[in-house]
Amino acid sequence: MAIGETHHTLERPTFDRAPKILIVVAPYYKDIADQLVKGAEAEIEACGGFHETIQVPGALEVPTAIGIAERMSNFDGYVALGCVIRGETTHYDTVCNDSSRALTLLGLQGLCIGNGILTVENYKQAEVRAEAAGQNKGGGAAAAALHLIALARKWGGPRSGVGFTPARDEYQIASAGKGPTVT
Template structure:
C-alpha cells in the first residue's frame, strides 16, 4: 500500500489560501468519539493555521455519521456559511451495515452540496478497523480532519472567486 509509511497530511507543496474572511460549519459525529474528537482537533487546527477565526467556525454535533447529512443541510440553511466540513468514522463490522452507511453518507453529502451550491467536505473515515482510524486521525498517516479543513478553505475560496 502506497500510504503504509506516509503521512498524507503534508500541505507544504500547495498554496492553501487565507481563510480570514470565510465562515465554516464543522458537523461532527459523536459516534466513535475517540476518532472524531481527534479529527475535530485537526480540522480546527487546519482552519486556524490558515487564518480562520474561532467566531467564524460553527460546530454542530450529530449522533452518528448518517446524521452528518441532515446536520450539513441545517448548517447550510444559514446563508453565511462558505463551506461545511463533515467529520465521522465508520468502522467495518460483521454485517453489511457498513456498506449501506458509507454509501448513504457519501451520496447524501454530495446531494446536500449540490442542493445548496456550497462545498460539503467529506471528512469521514471508512476503515476496516480501529487501528486504521487511529492512523488517519492524528497517527502515522496524518489527520484527515486537517485535510478536510484545507479542502474546505480551497473550495470556499474557489466559490468566492467564481
Template sequence: MATQLKNLSDFSATEIPSAAPYSFGIVVAEWNAEITNALYQGAYNSLIANGALPDNIQTYPVPGSFELTSGADLLLNNTGLDAIICLGCVIQGETRHFDFICNAVANGLSNVAIKYSKPVIFGVLTTDNQQQAIDRAGGKHGNKGDEAAITAIKMAALAKTLER
C-alpha cells in the same frame, strides 16, 4: 506511493489561501468519539493555522455519521456559512451496515453540496478496523480532519472566485 508509507496530511506542495475571509461549519459525529474528536481538533487547528477567525467557526455535534447529511443540510438552510466540514468515522463490522452507511453519507453530502452550491467536505473515515482509524486521526498517516479543513478553505476560495 503506498498509503502505509505516506503521511496523507502533507500539504507542503500545495498553496493554501487564507481562511480569514470565510466562515465554516464543522459537523461532528459523536459515534466513535475518540476518533471524531481527534478529527475535529485537526480540522479546527488547521482552520486557525490558516487564518480562520475563531468566531467564524461554528461546531455542531450529531449522533453519528449517518446524521452528517442532515446536519449539513440544516446548517446551509439556516446560516450563511461558506463551507461545511463533515467529520465522522465508520468502522467495518460483521454486517453490511458499513456499506449502507458509507454510501448514504457520501451520496447525501454530495447532494447537499449540489443543492446549496456550497462546499460540503467529506471528512469521514471508512476503515476496516480501529487501528486504521487511529492512524488517520492524528496517527502515522496524518489527520483526515486537517485534510478536510484545507479542502474547505480551498473550495470556499474557489466558490468566492467564481461568484458574480
C-alpha cells in the same frame, strides 16, 4: 495511504474576508472524533477562519445537519467528520455509501464541503488516519472545504450580461393595460 507513499498537497488558500465554517461531527468513536476535530480546527485557524462545531448522533445525520445549516444559517463552508468501522453486517456499506452520496449531492448544489468521514476496516486504521499529528484527515477535510470556498469566492459575485435583467427598476405585469379587463 500506503506507508512511504507521497502525495501532493495544495498550498493553503488565502482570504480577504475570513471564512466561517461549520464543523459537523458524529462522535460515535469519541477519541477518533476528537482528533478529527482538532485537525480541522487547526487548519481553519491557520487560514484565519472562524469555526463552530456541532455534534450529531451518527454519520447518516451529518449531511442532514449540513443541509439544515445551509438553509437556516450563514456559513461559507462545512466540514463533515466521523468514523464508520466495518462490522459484521452490511450496515457499514449503507452508512458509508449513503453519507458520502448525500454529501456529494449537497456539494453539487453548490455547498463547499470537506468530507472527513473515515470509512475503515478496524479501529487501528481509524486512529492512524485521525491523528492530528499524523495523517490528519480532519485537517485534510477542512483544507478541502477552504479550497472550495476560495473557488466559490473567485468565481462568485455579480454577473453581467447573463440571464434575465429587467430593463427598469420596476416590474410590469405582462397583461397590465393591454386588452380586455377580466373580472
